[in-house]
Amino acid sequence: MQKVTKDILISKAAGLLDSQTVTRVLGWKRGEFYDDVTPAVFHSREELENGFVFDDFCGANLSKYLIKETAKDDGKILVFLKPCDTYSFNQLLTERRFPRDKVYALGVGCEGMLDSRKIRAVSESVISVRDLGNSVEVETLYDGILTLDRQTLLPDRCQRCKSKKHVAFDELIATDGKILDSNRFDEVEKLEKMTADERYRFWQEQLSRCIRCNACRDVCPACTCEKCVFDNPDSGVANKACANEFEEKMFHIVRAFHVVGRCTDCGECSRVCPQNIPLHLLNRKFIKDINTFYGTYQAGETVGSRAPLVDYNPDDAEPSEVLTGGTHHV
Amino acid sequence: MYKTAKEKLPAVLDAISRYFSLYLPVDYEDGAVFEAYSYGKTLSSKVNTVKSPKEYFFPQTETLVNFKVDGKSLSIIDPRRESEDFVIFGMRACDVKSLAILDRVFLSDPIDTYYENRRRHGIIVSMACSKPAATCFCTTFGIDPSEPDGDAILYLDKDTLYLNIKTEKGAKLLTPLQGIIVDCEQNEVDTQKNLIRERLKKLPLSSLQTTTFSSGKTDDFFSSEVWETLSDTCLGCGSCTYVCPTCHCYDIKDFKTADGIRRFRCWDSCMFSDFTQMSHGNPRTKQSERFRQRFMHKLVYYPTNHDGIFSCVGCGRCLKSCPINMNIVKVMKALGGEGNGKQ
Ligand code: SF4
């Protein structure tokens, strides 16, 4: 695969700005450190040259920002999309959350983004990171230069990448990849094999660490309600913190149900959680069950597809089958 | 100053835990967490925990009062109990300093008795930072991690554990530690202090300055154009405020129980869309205004109201937890680089 570099992307985007095909560029901006890349809007070649970056730390999925950006009604915006991001992009289009004709989608190849949390677990004094293909060279303040296996520094979502294929783009930089057999349901299966008590304890332990910062919801491309019920003081459930044990569980269960059939499994929720709660496992369980009961379905694979739970098909699984966890269904 | 062999650390922890409830940072795969000690737990090797230990003084949620309804009678139940002494072991210099910042808010008139109760009983054993992290910038705010505040200071070097008792509260540890620690000279930790000071100079953020900020600078920065740009992709989540040791805003709400009302307070975040919601509406309707509030509060408003003291301690937590990697360092650089905020 042709390696996508920052320079190729800058010259591409600057060219599209120059030709006035687009008025601005939604991309990633370099920070103070090796890993603190921020999503940002660039308006000129100069801004791009000064700050745009495409490296191992561009994990942020930019598609949700298109709702806000296209609403500014300011011409066409260019957006960079990694393969996983294109699924969110399509799903947002399916839900008519932004006008397609105001966006120029540039697909960029991706070989997995690094997880700064995993790097910091090795050393808190890392000052630079260099990509060496299969390994990563990490410069630290007190432990010299360390060479680490790249695979071990990938977040779960990249270790189990579901697709290197771009399902939406106007133009593609780098050759397209394939939908992968990712084993992404492995962890879900482990949970399924637990007894109900063990599973309850697992989630109890995980979710009791939630601090209700709402980052998971705010970053989620499927969470696009204008006003979330948990932000509505009149809803009776808007409590900001964990008033009791039940509350944070209710938040997560309601949220997981609300994105069923719409969650593309982009993994942003787990990436941003400051408490490192494996939130994607809740959504993956739903995805797996939908696959089992209603036939394989991937949200965002195409625009306009009807998710099984909002569609009716005479062959649909009977509620009794679903209730028993599909024991009749092999 | 007292000392013992470093391998006696488990014995030290165990001895303290026999007299006091003990809390300490413990390592997990995905970061360090302050939690209650139990036999066998060891002190974290990390510089900072993911969340700050402020919750031991200002919990995320706490009941202020209970109302119980019984037929036509209403009883008011005060849940406050006098705390017992407890020990927070291994707090970093930045986190200890953050308590002084919270004190100025909660202990000024009218005193917040919930907070005060815990402050009075909390014994703080701070710990010098022999390996400051790349994201640390406490020195920007005049904090010295080679000599943290606290009731006692812990120094760990290759073989030895030193404990410098600083206050009367700290001296309460001497009874449990009798027979484990022995007297030593103050200067035995000088080498470590010097090493720390050398290391601090080499940190990536060591040149970060506060000179452009401070008291009375509201007008210089309030209308700056950088707020729009800096907050452009901010999600308005609460991560930065909830991991921060100095953020102290809260909300008070009622929770209906089976036989009455539980009135509790919980952390709130100026980044949330309903913060400052009042009957007339909300004076801050845009994320850029909420974002500005967080950073102006730390860099300008707080110093204006509190003798020039900033309400950031440079712990670096918000640098690590923000989903979009926006943080106070980027804000300070953007405002300083702009020449005092004026174009
Ligand atoms: S991001 Fe994590 S801590 Fe924040 S609300 Fe979601 S699960 Fe809770």
Ligand code: SF4
């Ligand atoms: S603003 Fe950031 S660096 Fe400053 S005290 Fe809060 S979390 Fe730490």
Ligand code: SF4
């Ligand atoms: S600055 Fe970062 S952590 Fe804070 S509200 Fe914005 S996105 Fe969330």
